[in-house]
Amino acid sequence: MARDSSKTRRRLIAAADGLFYGQGIRAVGVDAVAEAAGVTKRTLYYHFASKDDLIAAYLAERDLPTLGRYQRMIPEGEASAEQRIRRIFEQLGKNAEDPRWRGCSFLRAAAEFANLPGHPARLVASRHKRRFEAWFEEVLAADGFGEAAALARQLMILLDGAVAQILIHREPSYALAAADAASTLLERTNKSKKRSAHRRGGAGGLPGAHLG
Amino acid sequence: MARDSSKTRRRLIAAADGLFYGQGIRAVGVDAVAEAAGVTKRTLYYHFASKDDLIAAYLAERDLPTLGRYQRMIPEGEASAEQRIRRIFEQLGKNAEDPRWRGCSFLRAAAEFANLPGHPARLVASRHKRRFEAWFEEVLAADGFGEAAALARQLMILLDGAVAQILIHREPSYALAAADAASTLLERTNKSKKRSAHRRGGAGGLPGAHLG
DNA sequence: GTCTATATGCCGATAGAC
């Protein structure tokens, strides 16, 4: 089987995911990851050139699923962009109530490797947040918002800002404060610059296995 | 000399500050801290019961000076609260241009110890952010804003959200996006709920040795 | 209060067998 998709490799990434997200990347040794995956350290080093390589694979594996989970929170066409985006912040607050919630894996990785700008984990984290911001921009533009790019940036700031405050205070209600701020920003732009009307309705969605 | 204020103890905290902020707390061993302070490890353990104790002292030492640096960025009575608060975000962007900038030490500590809610570093970080939020509330209330507490929370979210994005993307311009968002939130509240007029003028201020 | 020396264990990474 190809080295990139072997069962063992996937088991190692899954084990790394649980340990790195749960305890922190630098706090977990490769011994623990190998043991959790049920293989020896030597096998881990057959599949990954280094711990840094494993870290990058762990984050890359989270990239699209994380974005997809947020996208599924706000089904297209069932409500206005304002309502759909508000739902994202509300869902963040609910997710943060789970004791296993540890904030955003990408933000935490950037914090852990703040002194290593070229670290592979940093590249994956930056790419993920760019994708997220681009998606926000699409959602806003599709609903007729002007200055969608600038608004999308502000929403990213609010989202990670809420994550940061919740992480620091262990207080999920900061997500609602961020939701209010987002509503204000969108409402304000809506009234002055939005170019077309929106649809109406409600939206559903449940948190997946991942929490970040 | 009292153990809490001895020169050696202060040298150890200063050494820890440079290393922990520069490279991350878990990335730095006590050996490195002791060597940077010019003492042996045994002396470090005379002054601090454990590395966790040293970590807490490192953050506690940053608490009030960090808040004070922000407070000095916006001298009281020289401008409206809107202008003074905008200046904070602009200054964050300037500080982040320094290659030694590594984001917020409290946020990064919370990220590193996300799995240890009772860790002394977490307590210091939470306390610091509470103080910061309370100060924002004072500034807003003193300028006649209604809902100052809710607005102060939103500003904290924007501030740490900007720090997070800058850290992830190495892109200080996110501070300006946050500044615009803050202006919008304040302007909007200003127009609908502010209770009194404000003064006018400009403000000065320079970044200190600390960057967090 | 500071030193030398050490205890004990985990760190990331590798050699070589099968």
Place this chain on the structure above:
DNA sequence: GTCTATCGGCATATAGAC
């Protein structure tokens, strides 16, 4: 592709002398 065994180094923390 996975194993056993191990390398050299660094982790936090401590014993005991002065």
